[in-house]
Amino acid sequence: MxxxxxxxxxxxxxxxxxxxxxxxxxxxxxxxxxxxxxxxxxxxxxxxxxxxxxxxxxxxxxxxQPMTLLHAFVRDRLAERRQLWLPGGAVEVVADVWGTRRTEFVEIQDRVYEFSEGKSEHPVGDLQPDVVFTIPGRWDLALEVRKTHAVDAAKGERLRSLFKDAIEFDVSDLPAAGITESELDQALKERHRWKWVSWMEHRQAETRFRNRLSWELKEWRVDIGFFTRAMPYKPVAAAKLRQAQKRLVWAKGELARIKLAWSSKRERAEALGALELTDRFAVACAAMELQPEDLPVFFAQRVQLGMQHHPYAWQLPVFAAFGLGDKAFGSDVVAAWAEIALPDCVWSKPDERTRNGFNQTRAALHGYLAQLVAQGLLLWNGRAKAEDQVFQPVFARRSDFLAFLSE
Structure with missing residues (x-):
C-alpha cells in the first residue's frame, strides 16, 4: 500500500x-x-x-517517515523567515574579580531578530546546522531543530566555537503526523521549546557584570601624567561644529534668555539640559565668546576616560560652567551638574561607584579636569586623594582666558 x-x-x-x-x-x-x-x-x-x-x-x-518530514518542514519553513521571535529570560552571570567570585541573575529581554537570509543545512566548518541565519551587519545565527536527541555537549562546544548565537528548537513532543503552518506559528511562541546553546547577549551581560565588579571593587585614581599637552580627539566632528556655527547668533540670544529667566546654577543647568546637544554647545561657545569652527584644542581633546559623546559636546560646557571665577569645586559637584545639564553625555547607572565614590561620569570628568590642571587652565591640591581633590579656576574673568588663548 x-x-x-x-x-x-x-x-x-x-x-x-x-x-x-x-x-x-x-x-x-x-x-x-x-x-x-x-x-x-x-x-x-x-x-x-x-x-x-x-x-x-x-x-x-x-x-x-512522519517525524523526518516534520523536522524537514519546520527546518525549511524557518529558513524562509526573515523575522523570528526568540525568548530572553533570567540568566545567571558569574564573575571572578581580584579573587572575589560573585554571581547574580539578570533579565534579558525577549527579542525579534531580523535576518537577511536563511539557509537550510548550510555547512560551516565541520558542522551543518539545520538553519543558518544571517543577521545583517552582525553575524550568523545557527538554529537546530530537535526531533529526537538534543544537542549534546560535543556539538554544543563546536556550535559555540563557530557561532556567536546558536539556539535549539524542540519539536520532539509535537504530533508525528505533523503540524500546520498556524500550529508552527503557535509552537514558535512557546518558551519551553527554545534553548540557547550559544548566546551573545548572555556573554555581554556577563561582561557587563564583570566590568561593574571590577569598577566597584577598586579605588579609582587619576593618571596626572596622561596628557600634559592637549591632543586633539579624532575624528573631528566637523558637521556638528558647522551646525553650531550657524546657530551662534541664536545661541547668544538663548544665553541671554537663560541668564534673565533663571538665577540659580541648578535652574540654568536644567535649561541647558533641555536643549538639543548641538544647540547646547553653541550656547557654551556664546558664553565663552568662541567660534565653534575654531574651537581651542582644550575643548575637543583626548582623555583617559571619555563620556557618552564626542568631546566637543561636553568639555566646553563643563569649562564654561566651572572654569572661570574664584570658586573652588570638586569633581563630585561637576558630575552632579553634568547629570542635569548634559543628560545625553553622562554615563548610565550613576549608582555604580568605586570604593572611593567615583561613578564613571565623575571619573571621566575628574580625569579631564586633571588634564586641564596639567595644561595650565586649572589649579588643584594635587597631593590629596582623588575623592578629596578640589579644583580652582586660574582665570577670574573670560577676558583673562581669551588673553591666554591669544598668547
Missing amino acids: PAQFVYGRRNGQWTHIRDLDPAIHRGRLCGCVCHGCGRALQAHMGESKAWHFQHDVDDGNCNP
Whole structure:
C-alpha cells in the first residue's frame, strides 16, 4: 500500500494537507509533489479517514517517515523567515574579580531578530546546522531543530566555537503526523521549546557584570601624567561644529534668555539640559565668546576616560560652567551638574561607584579636569586623594582666558 503522510511540496513550498481547501485541492488537483522523490501526489481529504497524501502508485523505495518530514518542514519553513521571535529570560552571570567570585541573575529581554537570509543545512566548518541565519551587519545565527536527541555537549562546544548565537528548537513532543503552518506559528511562541546553546547577549551581560565588579571593587585614581599637552580627539566632528556655527547668533540670544529667566546654577543647568546637544554647545561657545569652527584644542581633546559623546559636546560646557571665577569645586559637584545639564553625555547607572565614590561620569570628568590642571587652565591640591581633590579656576574673568588663548 502506498505510504501515507501529511506533507507535500506545492509551488516549491512545504504544504500540510490541512492547509489545503478540499473544494479545489482533492486528488491530483492539489498540485503537490513528494518531498523525497519529487513525484506527483494525491490529496485524500475524505470524511472517514484522516487527511493524507499518497503517491499515485506504490513505491517501496519512497516511504517518507512522519517525524523526518516534520523536522524537514519546520527546518525549511524557518529558513524562509526573515523575522523570528526568540525568548530572553533570567540568566545567571558569574564573575571572578581580584579573587572575589560573585554571581547574580539578570533579565534579558525577549527579542525579534531580523535576518537577511536563511539557509537550510548550510555547512560551516565541520558542522551543518539545520538553519543558518544571517543577521545583517552582525553575524550568523545557527538554529537546530530537535526531533529526537538534543544537542549534546560535543556539538554544543563546536556550535559555540563557530557561532556567536546558536539556539535549539524542540519539536520532539509535537504530533508525528505533523503540524500546520498556524500550529508552527503557535509552537514558535512557546518558551519551553527554545534553548540557547550559544548566546551573545548572555556573554555581554556577563561582561557587563564583570566590568561593574571590577569598577566597584577598586579605588579609582587619576593618571596626572596622561596628557600634559592637549591632543586633539579624532575624528573631528566637523558637521556638528558647522551646525553650531550657524546657530551662534541664536545661541547668544538663548544665553541671554537663560541668564534673565533663571538665577540659580541648578535652574540654568536644567535649561541647558533641555536643549538639543548641538544647540547646547553653541550656547557654551556664546558664553565663552568662541567660534565653534575654531574651537581651542582644550575643548575637543583626548582623555583617559571619555563620556557618552564626542568631546566637543561636553568639555566646553563643563569649562564654561566651572572654569572661570574664584570658586573652588570638586569633581563630585561637576558630575552632579553634568547629570542635569548634559543628560545625553553622562554615563548610565550613576549608582555604580568605586570604593572611593567615583561613578564613571565623575571619573571621566575628574580625569579631564586633571588634564586641564596639567595644561595650565586649572589649579588643584594635587597631593590629596582623588575623592578629596578640589579644583580652582586660574582665570577670574573670560577676558583673562581669551588673553591666554591669544598668547
